Amino acid sequence: MSVLSGKKILLGVTAGIAAYKTAYLVRLFIKAGAEVQVIMTPAAKDFVTPLTLSTLSKNPVHSTFYDKKDDNETWNNHVDLGLWADLFIIAPATANTLSKMSDGICDNLLLATYLSAKCKVYIAPAMDLDMYKHPSTLKNLTTLVSYGNRIIPAESGELASGLVGEGRMAEPERIVSFIEQDLLDGLPLHHKKILITAGPTYEAIDPVRFIGNHSSGKMGFELAKVAAKLGAEVYLVSGPSNETVNHTLIHRIDVVSAEEMYSACHQYFETVDIAILSAAVADFKPSEVAAQKIKKKSATMSLELVPTKDILASLGAIKQSQFLVGFALETNDEVANATAKLERKNLDMIVLNSLQDKGAGFKNSTNKVTIIHADKRMVIFELKSKTYVAEDIFNEILNEKYA
Numbered sequence: 001m002s003v004l005s006g007k008k009i010l011l012g013v014t015a016g017i018a019a020y021k022t023a024y025l026v027r028l029f030i031k032a033g034a035e036v037q038v039i040m041t042p043a044a045k046d047f048v049t050p051l052t053l054s055t056l057s058k059n060p061v062h063s064t065f066y067d068k069k070d071d072n073e074t075w076n077n078h079v080d081l082g083l084w085a086d087l088f089i090i091a092p093a094t095a096n097t098l099s100k101m102s103d104g105i106c107d108n109l110l111l112a113t114y115l116s117a118k119c120k121v122y123i124a125p126a127m128d129l130d131m132y133k134h135p136s137t138l139k140n141l142t143t144l145v146s147y148g149n150r151i152i153p154a155e156s157g158e159l160a161s162g163l164v165g166e167g168r169m170a171e172p173e174r175i176v177s178f179i180e181q182d183l184l185d186g187l188p189l190h191h192k193k194i195l196i197t198a199g200p201t202y203e204a205i206d207p208v209r210f211i212g213n214h215s216s217g218k219m220g221f222e223l224a225k226v227a228a229k230l231g232a233e234v235y236l237v238s239g240p241s242n243e244t245v246n247h248t249l250i251h252r253i254d255v256v257s258a259e260e261m262y263s264a265c266h267q268y269f270e271t272v273d274i275a276i277l278s279a280a281v282a283d284f285k286p287s288e289v290a291a292q293k294i295k296k297k298s299a300t301m302s303l304e305l306v307p308t309k310d311i312l313a314s315l316g317a318i319k320q321s322q323f324l325v326g327f328a329l330e331t332n333d334e335v336a337n338a339t340a341k342l343e344r345k346n347l348d349m350i351v352l353n354s355l356q357d358k359g360a361g362f363k364n365s366t367n368k369v370t371i372i373h374a375d376k377r378m379v380i381f382e383l384k385s386k387t388y389v390a391e392d393i394f395n396e397i398l399n400e401k402y403a
């Protein structure tokens with residue numbers, strides 16, 4: 001999944017020959033999971049048809065301050081369009097449009113939307129080489145950068161005039177990767193690696209039976225999604241879970257038993273910056289796994305159980321600069337028990353769920369947590385969906401480790 005997934009993209013098309021490439025650009029944005037609306041300057045319609053762009057973007061194309069349909073006129077609100085967008089991309093941006101943008105002229109819908117937009121604006125200039133080199137164009141680009149806009153540099157190549165040089169609009173793939181990289185660079189956990197455990201573990205009794213628990217894995221998967229949204233590369237070590245995830249920054253490692261989870265965690269721990277162990281690991285496993293299915297021979301049956309390895313404690317014992325977070329599910333003396341766990345396992349932070357709280361715990365889609373820091377500082381949160389709980393957890397981590 002791209003960082004553009006779920007983003008609302010406003011594409012502004014101006015009257016350059018490169019406008020024909022915006023059909024493909026819209027396709028790439030849609031493929032990346034973005035929602036797209038297009039504004040064209042009136043003259044841009046001579047280069048690519050609104051029908052093409054509305055069909056590809058699945059939205060009507062805006063071009064004038066109002067639309068006339070039969071006897072009805074509908075106002076195209078440039079302020080609303082600007083507020084709707086998470087990102088405004090002006091491609092191709094002609095020398096004429098650059099000049100107007102730099103001077104604050106707004107004699108068409110695209111320019112009025114630019115002036116009222118509060119989101120990030122990316123500009124992909126396109127013009128002939130001498131126009132691109134002209135001092136007034138260079139001055140306009142410098143001014144536009146000083147206003148906080150990002151320029152996607154034009155490329156060198158054959159131009160519509162037949163001349164060869166700099167001024168060709170960046171290729172659509174290049175525009176998309178430029179924006180993706182720029183968004184990633186601005187994320188607080190970009191270049192950070194995070195280990196997250198999720199779900200239950202199954203401890204085999206025989207080839208068909210196991211000891212397990214009701215953990216859904218949802219909390220760990222939500223943590224992984226939030227971490228990726230913040231730009232981190234995530235190693236998600238998951239026990240058996242029906243949860244799914246699809247993000248280029250999330251590497252899912254499926255395991256079954258506590259022993260397998262232990263090995264996977266130790267494989268990645270050394271290289272990560274943060275580890276969050278939210279899995280509901282079985283505390284005990286059968287001392288022996290029967291090679292064949294156990295037959296019922298008598299009315300009762302006993303299983304000898306032995307402890308599994310405590311993964312969290314083992315990481316706490318070897319941690320260096322990693323920020324280590326554990327979970328504690330408690331039924332009584334919650335804060336005291338969780339604080340004791342935090343100290344015993346050498347953690348930087350523990351997330352406490354109390355089974356006394358309705359809607360908390362590992363089976364629900366909601367959770368109510370209290371976060372306890374290493375210095376015993378406590379932050380109590382309301383009951384909320386696990387997505388928001390995951391955001392709260394990362395806010396605490398960011399404040400503590402990267403503030």
Ligand code: CTP
Binds near residue numbers: 258279311328329
């Ligand atoms: N955990 C772990 N490995 C285990 C057991 C637990 O990594 N074998 C981790 C969980 O992922 C969670 C934390 O330890 O982050 C909480 O474990 P919990 O079972 O509540 O703590 P215990 O120390 O086992 O204490 P108790 O069962 O007595 O509450």
